[in-house]
Amino acid sequence: MSEYNREYIADKLRKELDATYITVDDLSDGCGAKFQALIVSPKFESKSLLERHRMVNSILAEEMKSIHAFTQKTLTPEQWKKQKPQS
Template identity: 40%
Template sequence: MSEVADQVKQVCETNFAPVEFVECIDESDGCGAKLRLTIASDVFDKVPLIQRHRKVQKILNEAGLGMDQIHAITIKAWTIEQYRKKQAA
């Protein structure tokens, strides 16, 4: 895992606690950090999908992990219940 991916994971674990699961995979192909983030936290309960993504992006920007550090990011932000259902399927 890259340093940026490690930082993203740590920021999410801290800011969306308690979390059931956080994974940040570096899928970079040489043109900047390209990440795939999966996070499961009840912080996202009753929050529409677009607002979940905006929350994550806001937290990352505040931590200095904005577009100057991350070229592209795919975000899967689920509640713990949603995460458990996907794991069981």
């Protein structure tokens, strides 16, 4: 059982990463331990995928302890613009 909900996680990430777009989905059927996130932030610019994920992981380090699974997609605003029409 985790005390975190998707709004909390989205808020925290948005604040820390100045995210221009963010969605967090709770895939855990309410137990709050499984999330999927799409984060678009200018802070990801010129960062490798691993570095981006590490940024997110370090922001959620405390939360990660009780989150069982966290899937993330990290895009720069530019990448997001390119991807948008497809999806």
